[in-house]
Amino acid sequence: GAVVSQHPSRVICKSGTSVKIECRSLDFQATTMFWYRQFPKQSLMLMATSNEGSKATYEQGVEKDKFLINHASLTLSTLTVTSAHPEDSSFYICSATPGQGASYGYTFGSGTRLTVV
Amino acid sequence: EDKVVQSPLSLVVHEGDTVTLNCSYEVTNFRSLLWYKQEKKAPTFLFMLTSSGIEKKSGRLSSILDKKELSSILNITATQTGDSAIYLCAVTDSWGKLQFGAGTQVVVTP
Numbered sequence: 001g002a003v004v005s006q007h008p009s010r011v012i013c014k015s016g017t018s019v020k021i022e023c024r025s026l027d028f029q030a031t032t033m034f035w036y037r038q039f040p041k042q043s044l045m046l047m048a049t050s051n052e053g054s055k056a057t058y059e060q061g062v063e064k065d066k067f068l069i070n071h072a073s074l075t076l077s078t079l080t081v082t083s084a085h086p087e088d089s090s091f092y093i094c095s096a097t098p099g100q101g102a103s104y105g106y107t108f109g110s111g112t113r114l115t116v117v
Numbered sequence: 118e119d120k121v122v123q124s125p126l127s128l129v130v131h132e133g134d135t136v137t138l139n140c141s142y143e144v145t146n147f148r149s150l151l152w153y154k155q156e157k158k159a160p161t162f163l164f165m166l167t168s169s170g171i172e173k174k175s176g177r178l179s180s181i182l183d184k185k186e187l188s189s190i191l192n193i194t195a196t197q198t199g200d201s202a203i204y205l206c207a208v209t210d211s212w213g214k215l216q217f218g219a220g221t222q223v224v225v226t227p
Contacts, residue, residue, distance in 0.1 A: 108159040
């Protein structure tokens with residue numbers, strides 16, 4: 001089945017630094033990738049949708065300059081949390097689908113636990 | 118505004134019981150409804166429902182979509198402690214955007 005690899009699984013960084021999270025589709029080409037964040041005991045909140053070769057579409061309230069998304073190839077999307085602050089500490093999950101629209105399945109990465117100290 | 122509402126938010130059952138989880142939605146350009154199970158990390162896929170009235174089954178789990186009522190249920194029969202998890206309902210629109218409900222936390226006690 002489709003596999004999405006997310007790395008790192010856990011990262012601790014100092015306030016003010018930047019952290020890059022990678023999401024790779026291992027056995028399919030992901031036209032579209034999604035980035036979510038999840039606070040403890042809450043559901044997944046969509047942050048942005050990235051399509052290969054074009055700019056990401058951010059959800060309302062998500063700062064595009066703070067959460068930089070790059071989807072430069074059909075198998076890799078990255079999320080960079082810039083100038084991280086403790087309130088950015090969260091669980092970040094990516095998901096990928098081989099095509100736009102709901103006819104294709106969505107596969108999730110294993111998530112990244114970010115702690116900003 | 119699009120929304121996905123799950124109920125109950127949490128429940129505790131004994132092993133062997135049957136649970137029914139609910140998901141209702143209001144989404145422009147609805148395409149499909151998905152159920153996921155989340156334990157410690159990322160959600161794992163359970164079902165994708167696109168057609169109304171057709172039950173999907175996988176072992177002790179089953180789910181059905183009612184497009185007229187804009188809702189879906191997920192049933193788990195003969196529950197086991199390994200079924201303890203958060204069950205997430207998500208709805209996609211024609212653009213493929215996945216919007217999640219708040220989830221239902223299920224605790225199965227021995």
